[in-house]
Amino acid sequence: MRIKENNLLRKNIQRKILQVAAFGFTNSHVGNIATGKIYKGYWKNFCSPGLNCYSCPAAGLSCPIGAMQAVENTPRFGVSFYVLGFILAIGVIFGRAICGYVCPFGLIQEIFHKIPSPKKHLPKPFTYIKYLLLIVFVVLLPALLNDSYGIGSPAFCKYICPAGTLEGGLPILFTHPELRKKLGGIFSIKAAILILTIVGCIICCRFFCKVMCPLGAIYGLLNKISFCRIHVEKERCVSCGACHAICPMDVNPVSQPESAECIRCGKCAAVCPEHVISVGFTGNSSPN
């Protein structure tokens, strides 16, 4: 029992260090938060692998979902090969390990989940909502809803994204009084979604990842073929259920090691009493 707890603690600490480092790298311009200025340097040419609003004053990289819609909105392009290729490449290598180790909004959600409250599991059908949001708000609406100049708008960012409201909206509105005068109905919708997301994250671990994240939806689909995966030696499994019970994404890694919900956090491997579960890259995974 003590060894199992130590394994879990070690795994959690390793993952937290990576998450904090990735958060710091993605949001390296912390000084800008006080002034509300946006970083305008070279690195904004590149997308971050995780969800992080590029309107956050601290952001040093672009948001892949925002960037995808921005290019879609440009009449000259239509579809963003650059961003799509980037997400596909990252997804096929890491799958949803990006959500578990690198995504800044994933870390924020885990911090919210530390707030003491009754904790609940989410019914499985809710996890399909993110695919609907991906198709409607990231693919269809930005491509189809154009103004008279043929320019569309980033529908997911505009109507839904709570990461944008939290990381971009609040710091910018706090430091730009002139923008506060323009607040209206859309901000009310986004603020309501942000409050719902925060409450959801407090009660249910990674509520946004499970229900709303379009980037997680794409990475989830690529989980089935990604180089980074979960390996289970099924013949040695004693079916104790410890892995399923500890999983923050409500996945049973023994029956669904390639689940689209699995963020490869490795908690299942850390608590497995028989050491039959391992997380790693194909041909290079070692049991804990």
Next chain:
Amino acid sequence: MEKKINCFRIVILAFAICLIIAGITRGEVSSVFVKAINICLECIGLG
């Protein structure tokens, strides 16, 4: 089976790299950059 999946992964990765190169070649990066260096009114809720 594992060999087939490995081939599939490599094909997808190669395809993704081709997409990135195609995107860079047709100048998409500047669209991303311009959007990212200005306050995105949609993102912050001013639409």
